Every structure is written in C-alpha cells, then in structure tokens.
Amino acid sequence: MLLWSLLVIFAAVTEQADSLTLVAPSSVFEGDSIVLKCQGEQNWKIQTMAYHKDNKELSVFKKVSDFLIQSAVLSDSGNYFCSTKGNIFSWHKRSNIVKIKVQELFQHPVLTASSFQPIEGGPVSLKCETQLSPQRLDVQLQFCFFRENQVLGSSWSSSPELQIPAMWSEDTGSYWCEAETVTHRIRKQSLQSQIHVQRIPISNVSLETRAPGGQVTEGQKLILLCSVTAGTGNVTFSWYREATGTSLGMKTQHSLSAELEIPAVKESDAGKYYCRADNGHESIQSKVVNIPVRIPVSRPVLTLRSPGAQTAVGNLLELHCEALRGSPPILYRFYHEDVTVGNSSAPSGGGAPFNLSLTAEHSGNYSCEADNGLGAQHSETVPVSISGPDGHRRDFTTAGVLWGLFGVLGFTGVALLLYSLFHKISGESSATNEPRAGCRLNPQEFTYSSPIPKMEELQPVYVNVGSVDVDVVYSQVWSIQQPESSANIRTLLENKDSQVIYSSVKKS
Template identity: 55%
Template sequence: MTLSCVNQLHQRLPGSPQFQFLKDGHALGLGWDNSSQYQVAAVWREDVGYYWCEVWIEHRVIKSKRMWIDMHRVPVRNVSLETQPAGGHVAEGQTLVLACLVSGGTGDINFLWYRGALGVKLETKTQRSLSAKFEIPAVRESDANQYYCSADNGYGPRLSGLVSVTVTVPVSRPVLTLRAPGAPALVGDTVELHCEAQTGSPPILYRFYHDGVTLGNSSAPSGGGVSFNLSLTAEHSGNYSCEADNGVGAQRSEVVPFSVTAPREDRAELTTAVVVEGLFGLLGLLTAVLLICCWCKRKMGQPSARDSVR
C-alpha cells in the first residue's frame, strides 16, 4: 500500500518541503522526510485506522484531511516452494532449506511442509509473513525425495508444486589393487590396476598415478570400480595410487609400491655383456702392462753413451 501526500492545486511547493505520514496520531516510519510518498510493505488487519499527512514548509505545518482506511482479509495465493541450495541438489551432510512463499495474503498464515507424494508432514509454522523456512540441518541419502508445502490464512490451504531433492554422497577413500600375471612381475607383462570406492554417488571419475604422474583416467557411470591395464617396462617400478571424484570431493588411495623384474634371458644377456666387458677391460690392462715391460727391457738393454766411449 502506498500513501501519497498530494498538493491538490498541483503547484510546486516552495523551498524544500518535508513530509510526514501519521496513523491515529502516530508518525509512520522515521518521521519527517523529503519524500511525498510512504510505502507500507505488507498490510495487516491492525493497519485499519485514520491516516493523514503533514507538510513542513516555510516554518509552518500544513495538515491534510484525515482518511479512514479499512482492510479486508485477502486469501493466500501463488504458493511456491524453493530450496537452498538452489535446484534441490545437496551433498550429504549439508543443510537443506525449504522456503515456502506466497505472493499475497493477510493475517497470520499457517505454513506446513510435506515429504513425498503421499504427504508425510514434517513441520508446521504460524507467522505473520509471506514466507517461512524449514531446515534439515544435516541431509542424509534417505532425504532424497519430493517435497511440497501449503499455506492457509483461514480461507483453506493452498498447495505448492512438488520439488525434487537429490542428495549426493561423497566418495569414500578408494582402494587400489595391482594384479599381475605372476610374481614377480616381469618386463612385458600386463598388469591390471583396479581402483574402487566403496561408497559415493555415481558417476565417479577415477584417475591413476605412477610416482605422482597421471597414467590415465576412467569413469564409472553407475558407480563401482574401474580397471586400467599397463604393459610393463623396467621404468614402471615405483609407487602407484588412484583417485576417486564425483564432484563433491576427491579422495586419494594409499600408495602401493610395485617393482618390475627383468626376465632371466635378459638378465643372462646382461651378465654376459658385463663379463665380456670385464674381459675386454682386463685384456686391455694386460696389453698395457706388456707394452710397458717391453719398453723397460729395451731401455735397459741399450748401452749408455759413456759405456760406448770406453
């Protein structure tokens, strides 16, 4: 409701006039103001009474005529239910707020909240406002359902539409398992890396790591675990881990150490190569020693210049 203090002569008032609105002799709002209008946000039954305005101009006060304003109760209308977080998507453990709103209605309004299409009553609040809130402090997976509310100010309840609420369960810490064809794992083998979180709403994205470097990722649209195959080389020895993430929060597995062993033939070839290399080294050393000995003998066998003179 808007109250306006109007100059009936439609003449511009001189100076800087100040306005004040009164009801039954009591000033409304903060009293004197330079606005010629006063807004009543919500009208209630006790707002019935005599209203008038006053103008302070050129050191004098001009009063308007008193006007009787009556109120008629208005039924509630346009009942709606809103969720916080918006959209009805909430993570397990978070707070869910169900706000019941009406666009109009007077007097005390009785708000009720219901769960499910069959209407299990959750809460009742009576207050003089156009909205009321009901909170579920720590949402559980079982709270995923449809909700609606009703509002009634004596003219019969008005219902909101159904609003769906989905609850996302965070993933638990995944477990990484490495499955090799045999023990020990050999170069050339294919090892299976299996990562699985026991709880968590799908879809779940899994990532695999070797010494902190990403190997790859795979998604589980319906939940459960996933596997990643790896063809082994000697460089694949190290620490492995995996990560599970469903958008609520990522969880990393414990680190699993893994070693890769070279096959026997590879080790034999390596041993032969080492032996041959050692033999070549020894042969080179012996050759050098023989050359030094020959040089020394030749040196000792040559007569000196003094001996030649004699």
C-alpha cells in the same frame, strides 16, 4: 415648579445615556483576543457596569472595567453592548450595540486517503487538507493523524501528509486527523472515515532448494524456500516430507516467502518434499520436489591384478581403483610415482580398471585418486616389482643379490685359473723327467701347449639355466686357455674380450 424639576432631571439622564459607548475590535479571527471597553461614564457615578451579548448578561463589575475574551471562537460572534447603573437616583444607562463576527482562521480539515479500500500489504497515503484565511496566511499549523483513538506516526507534525508503507487486515478501522495552530489556541478535527483493507487469497505456491554450489551435498547446509506469487496478510508457511507426511517446520510472517534451514544434510534426507501456504482463506500446497543428496567419494582402494603368477616385462597389469562411497559419476586417475599414467570413469559408480603393459621402467609405487566433483580422495601407495623377460626381478633387492653372486663367481673363476696354471706347471715337470728313448709323446695330450688362439675368435659358452618358471640370475665367469708361461696370466686377465660362461643361480 415640581414639574419643571422633573423635566430637567429626565433631560440630564437622556444626555448621559447618549454618552455611553461600547468600543470593540473591528476584525476578529479565531484565536484572537477580544477586549470590550465601556466608555463615557465617570467612576464615581457608576454603581455597577455590565456587558451583554444578544441581550444576555455576560458579566457584572462594581466599577468601570473591560471585558476580555482570551481566545475567540466562532461561537463568540453576536451583538454586544454594555450598561451602567448610577448612584444618583439609581439611574440606568445602556451603550450602543456593536456587532462582532469572529472569522474562521482556517477551515475544518478533511481527511483524504490514496485508497479507502487498499489491498493488504500495499501502501496508503493519508492527507489532512485545510485552508488558511487569505488575511492570515502567515499562521503556522501542525497536524496529527488517528486510528481508533491511537496516534499514528510521530504525533504532531508540520506536514499535512502521512505515509503508511503497508496496510494489513488488522489496520481496518476509523481514521481522522486534527489541525491546530502552533500556539495551541485553535484545534480542529476532521470527520471520521472508514478504511477497509482488502485481503488477497494465496496463489501459486512453489518450493525450491538453495545449497552451496547449486547441489545438495552431504554434510552441507540446505535451505527449503517456500514462496507465493500472490496473497496478503499474515501467511503461514509449513514444510513436509512426502514419505512421512509430518511437518518439518512452520513459520508465520508478513511476507510472500519463508525459509527452512537444514544445517547438515544426511544421506537419509534424500527424497520428495513439498510446502503449504495459508493466509486465512485457504491452504494451498506446492508441487512435490525430488531432492537428491550427493555423497562425496570415500578414500579409494587400489588393487593390482595380473594374469600370471608374476608381474613380468611384457605382461598385462590391471590397476583397479574403487571408492566404496560416492555419488556417480566418478573419475579415477592412476599414478606411477605421482605421475599420471591414465584415467578411467565409472558413470554408474563403483570401481574402474586401467590396463598397463609392463616394461622394466614400470617398477615403483602406484596409487589412484577418486573424484566426483565434491572433493578428490587419494588411495594408499602400492609398490610393484617387475621381473625381466626370463623371469628375473628388476628391483633393487635382486640387483644386490646379483652383484653378490658376481663377486662369488668371480672369486671362483680366479681360483679355477690358478688351478689350471698349477696343473700345467706340474705336467711340464713330469715330461722333463721321463726317459728320452723308447718313448714318444701323443700330440693330443698337450692341450695347453697349443698356441693361444686370438681373443676375438673365442666364443661364449652358455649352460642350461633350467625351467623358465624358476626365478634365476646369471653369473658371468671369465674362461681362458692356459698360457705357456706365467707372464701371460696378467695379459689374459686384462683382456675383456675373453670367452665367458654363464651359470644359473637360484634367487633365494
């Protein structure tokens, strides 16, 4: 009887063991949730429920419970089953074994570069390459790049590429990338790769000048440009004047050229210059460049030179214009009353003359202008008075004196005319009162009684004007013969073809 009872109990336990089942998802990818369900047992019969993986207990519950894996990883792959212990005779049940394989959502990324030994100063393109599972192509990924534990670029980005515009020697180091899902559940890192930046030595150092108008002018800005055709990394540029050998300035920068500015050039800055460039390999010097400094002309001075003591009509007058400062060649222009009368050049600097054959119209103000292409300068004006061919001045002052003398001499002429008329009247009166007999008049004593000659037959009489070295002006006096009656006086005065006499008057 006892044996029969035991057989019945074992048969019941075996039947119950066959009814315990582990339920698991059939397909699992990285990042998915895995829920394991142990089914086939009533709650009141269970004392404990346990879940196992590869014969290792994962978790034990006091009641019927599910087992959850929040985000599956590849290492979660294995053989799973569950077991229970009953509260009747402490029976033990075990479920079937379920094999779970977690599939890779995307491959581990691989870092690639356009060059792992780039030339310094050149660009490099980094790429984080991976591939999604064909069954999960809709999954979104983001990427990030690193160098020596430092994030490159703008941290995480949806683009798997990163462009580095220029690589320098200090950028040498270990690089890698990471890829992760947007939900941040799965993140994978690539292997580290070494990037070694190659530095190129300096070569072909040159120095050139840059100035307004293409020429170095006193007072203006000058730029000394030092450049190299090859060379990478931080380049140190320095400038020198050959005469002193001292450094004028120094700059270090990531470029193939650098500038040194002289705000205002002085005449003393003219000379020979050179520059040097160094990027850590070797310091290279440029060729020596001679820099002349052009000087604008100063205000010129106009001087007049004449071979004689006077500036007379017919003489040769030399106008000499000279600027005391100014780089050659210098062009001089000469002006008479602001009208150009000629020009002359001084190829080697200094002054320049201009000769002028004088005429009466050359009186007036003279000036000159100096120009060497850096700005023209005008001299002060110099007045010139021209003498006539016999030594008299052709200026306004002389003309005023001349008209004054004409007035004085005209008054003298009228006085002489009145005196002649009075003398004639007195003579006629004496002749009338003389006795008629024993006396005959001499015809030659009656000069004024002779008929008046025709006016066109009168000839002018000139008196000696003295030495040509004395400045003189002429006065004109009308001389007429005494008429027989006072009625003829007005007629003779009104006749403009009367005989004239010139007398000399010295100019004060």
